[in-house]
Amino acid sequence: MSDSARARREQPSAEQRAWLAKVAEGASRDAGGVPVELLGDYLPLLADAAVDGRRPKRAELEAVGRLGRQAARQGISAGRVVQLYLSAARRLWQELPAVVRSRDREEVRAAATAVLAVIDDAVATLAEGYNESRRALIRREETSRREIIDDLLRGDSDLGGLVERAEPFGLDLARVHQVALAAPNRRLPDTDAAISALEAVIFDRLGDRDVLVATKDGLLVVLAPASSAQAERAAPVRDGDDLGLLIHGELSRLRHGPPWQVAVGRAYPGVYGIARSYEEAREALTMAARLKLDGPVVGAHDLLVYRVLLRDQPAIVDLVSAVLTPLALARGGAQPLLDTLDAYFRTGAVATETAKLLHVSVRTVTYRLARARTLTGYDPADPEHRFTLQAAVRGAKMLNWPTEALPSPG
Structure with a gap:
């Protein structure tokens, strides 16, 4: 590179600065108002590539990466930032000084190749910096989200602190x-x-x-x-x-x-x-x-009635023990008879529907119901007995009996 070219890059004239500023402002408009500051020294890098074929140095590309991270922190979409850079390159190439446009074909081809290489390096570095910052922001947001969810669901945190921490998530805790x-x-x-x-x-x-x-x-x-x-x-x-x-x-x-x-x-x-x-x-x-x-x-x-039953656990344990424990005397234990009673009540006391639900024959259902009546003394078909049996069956399900032993009444 000649001394005059190096001086031109390091100390651009007022005319060059005005030209690059015009290009930057146009690119900003194309990208929906993305701040021109996010271009940094990208336009001078393109101009150097077009005029001298110079590739950007590592430090210059690292500066572009920092601009990508800055854009992510400002909440600007990746698409708009990339559009800013591509539009700036297009506008700069279209508005290059006549001295560049008047070169012969090979020189113009070389200049275009150098500019495209800078665009490729710069946009890739920009996107990498942007994504790096977004990943960090997402990790921080996920951590904050988990923490505030935990505190809200626990319900024992400082109210004033929760209100302040909930604000960034748009939560109105008075609602x-x-x-x-x-x-x-x-x-x-x-x-x-x-x-x-x-x-x-x-x-x-x-x-x-x-x-x-x-x-x-x-x-x-x-x-x-x-x-x-x-x-x-x-x-x-x-x-x-x-x-x-x-x-x-x-x-x-x-x-x-x-x-x-x-x-x-x-x-x-x-x-x-x-x-x-x-x-x-x-x-x-x-x-x-x-x-x-x-x-x-x-x-x-829909489950309020079961919450009521469980609130008086000694009473429900006593009910299950008194009404259903005789089922354990049946061949095969209490579980088949308990499941049959449960299905029978869920199907509206219709044996054919119970058989379909359990994938057994109607004869099996009627046999099991008869065994349950014999062992417990309660008839599932009797409306007076049915309420007691159904409450006891629901209680057994909630207590996971007979898979687990009944809790001690005390």
């Missing part, structure tokens, strides 16, 4: 919220895909504020605002069906995803209401597993 939990049949699949899918559809339906999607203890957690009608009611109402179906429908569309079951807690106001809704959703999942409820969506409201 009425509800919590939904999605449990896969097997190990949680692609977590990022599930969270992205849920966020997209829930944000579309509910807006991008007051919604958090995260994972906890192998479950997907969705914190969402209650509807206006729910929020205006003085007491919690049956309010989880729409949210639960929305979540289940979106998760079911995930590629290679396992079947899901979604449990939704009732809607409550305030920070402690979030923790309460979460506990209800967890309890609903546990009860659904114990009771073998295989529906896609389980609402806490």
Whole structure:
């Protein structure tokens, strides 16, 4: 490189500075107003390549990488930043001084090759820096998301601190919220895909504020605002069906995803209401597993009667012990008779439907019902006896009897 060319690069004239500034401003407009500062020394690098064929040095490319990280921190999309750089290159090439455009064909080809090489190196370095910063931001956001979800669901953190930390996520903790939990049949699949899918559809339906999607203890957690009608009611109402179906429908569309079951807690106001809704959703999942409820969506409201039963555990243990333990005397133990009674009650006391549900013959069903009546003294077909038997069967399911021994009455 000649001394005059080196001097031109290191100390551009006022005319050259004005020309490059014009190119930068045009590129910024093309990219939707991306700040021209993000170009750094990129335009002089292109000009040097066009005039002298100079390739950028490592330090100059590292500076471009830092600009990519800066763009990510400013929340500018990668597409717009790349558009800024490509538009700047196009405009610079079109507006190169006449002395460059008037060269012979080989010189123009060499200049174009040098410029394209700079574009290739610079854009690749820019994207690498951008992605590096985005990955760091995502990791920090995921950590913050997990921490605030844990604290909100635990319900015992400093209220003032929670309000401040929730603000960046757009959460208004004074509003009425509800919590939904999605449990896969097997190990949680692609977590990022599930969270992205849920966020997209829930944000579309509910807006991008007051919604958090995260994972906890192998479950997907969705914190969402209650509807206006729910929020205006003085007491919690049956309010989880729409949210639960929305979540289940979106998760079911995930590629290679396992079947899901979604449990939704009732809607409550305030920070402690979030923790309460979460506990209800967890309890609903546990009860659904114990009771073998295989529906896609389980609402806490629908399981209130079982919560009432479990609140007086000594009483329900006594009921199961007094009514059902004689079933253990049957050949094959209590489990087949207990499952038959459960299916019989779930099908509205119709033996043919019970047989279909259990994949056995109607004769087997009637035999088992007769054995249960003989052993317990309660007739499943008698309306007076049926209530006691059904309550005892539900209690046994919740206590996981006879797989587990009944708790001590004391």
